[in-house]
Amino acid sequence: MSMMNMEWYRIFLHTARVGNLTRAAQELHITQPSVSYAIKQLEEALGVKLFDRLSKGVALTSEGRTLLDYVEKSFTLLDNGEKQIASLRNYASGELRIGASGPIIKHLLLTPLDELRSQHPNVRIRLFQGNTADIRTRLVEGQIDLGFVHLPYVDPELQIKPLTAIQGCFVVGPAYKELARQPITPADLNKLPLLFLSRGSHTRQFIERWFAEQGIAVEVDMELNSSEMLVELARHGYGAAYVTRSFVQQELRDEALFELTTTAPIPERFIGVATRSSASLSLIADHYMGLLSATF
Amino acid sequence: MSMMNMEWYRIFLHTARVGNLTRAAQELHITQPSVSYAIKQLEEALGVKLFDRLSKGVALTSEGRTLLDYVEKSFTLLDNGEKQIASLRNYASGELRIGASGPIIKHLLLTPLDELRSQHPNVRIRLFQGNTADIRTRLVEGQIDLGFVHLPYVDPELQIKPLTAIQGCFVVGPAYKELARQPITPADLNKLPLLFLSRGSHTRQFIERWFAEQGIAVEVDMELNSSEMLVELARHGYGAAYVTRSFVQQELRDEALFELTTTAPIPERFIGVATRSSASLSLIADHYMGLLSATF
């Protein structure tokens, strides 16, 4: 329970370096008596003489030199801590830990993430892929700052911010262009070669459930791990790919792909960002949330 | 140029540990509003939120946790520094560095040194042997705290405290016992086998000068590095040894040795302790000086 005052130590440190109360005072922008007083206080509190008063200034005593070692190291640490906080505040360091529940989600988070990375290149970005249960666990354990989940999702521990809707659709290449003229029934759709994401993905489960609801036992022809590959194969006429519409916006405009309208509508899915309700967001996570909101 | 206040950090540290402003306040023996205020000040100074205020207390934010690492380490260092100073003050640590100009001197400093060591066993004692010039150099360079020198000795850089006089004398073993009956002339002394310390020692120079002043070119029969060996050989009848009288007090009383009185008196030599005049003594050195004064 020491009664020391940080100012005393700061003054001690500076005085020890310049060896002259008057000059130390000038550089600390205080008066010489203040320095004299502070050092006297410190000496009395510690019970040892820290400086010899010489005619040309002051010089550390043996005990003062011992103390200086500790004080210098201690202040360096504290300075580093403050610098670290400052750099966190400027997003000039730190890390952003994101969990995402499926490959599609990457297309939602990547745009604002790119922006973040270009603005603040020293922020380390950690991306964890996992299903919704994994994300929940990591969130409540504080291993990630925020996680992308499919809505609806309710959890007392988590706070959910709805982000955007995504609309899945079937697309085909120019070879099947004619089919896009009018709505197609799920049954007819099933007669086409179907290109889906791999079994186990949320998207795959969703579209299979949709087929099932239409009374169709779906037959999958090709299953791939990435939406990009689905799109590529669809363009080359391998069949109809089920992808997020926003993901192929450009190709649809360029008429490199054509959307098949289904007679039964494919419902929207909603995506949200989950954060732990008890803890507050780190500065970077908060910043990224802002970018997300701006994007959607 | 940080504007932080050590008290803020101390309060931050304690609050982070207990996670509760009210309890932190109790343990710091201040009021809860003070803690609240201090943390608010620190947060504003750093520009980041350090704690999440929960219903059950407070919890560190991500940034707060980052800061805590630094503050903990920094405070540990400062605490250790203060503990170190405290232990120096209690002579529970530290070192005492002594320079001694000749083997005889050891018999002067050892008694108080033994006392110091038994009272404060954790003080490390460093003993440097060297001639007066070595001691001077080491003193002004701050390598030793104090040095024993033969007086008179004047040096503007050093402060000399006279300690005691030592009286040299010639001693012989029982074989030469009869010679001790009456004073002996230097010339007759020179006819005996003479046992001296090695050439180069201050003592040797002193006694050779004394012989020279008596007009005698001294002939040395044996020269040895330690007074102990001189005494041993004298006891066995090898001749007359020149030693410090106080060093053979016991043997003279036991009549294991006999002192030869010289017709011309052998002057006393005076011993003093030298310290650097500009720097102040370390606490331990000062304490030892006290013991020295008490002994002589």
Add this chain to the structure above:
DNA sequence: ACATGATATAGATCACCTCTATGGCTATTG
């Protein structure tokens, strides 16, 4: 709705840091 246990805020008080002014000491200089 109420009691409990927590933090935040307001305003008064006062400790103590900082200031100005000055004195004393030690070297340096004409």
Add this chain to the structure above:
DNA sequence: CAATAGCCATAGAGGTGATCTATATCATGT
């Protein structure tokens, strides 16, 4: 050797800001 300059210590006044008391506010559980 007196004079000057540079440096630290001390005294006393003044003001800043930390701490206090009292109270508000808010969340939680009964």
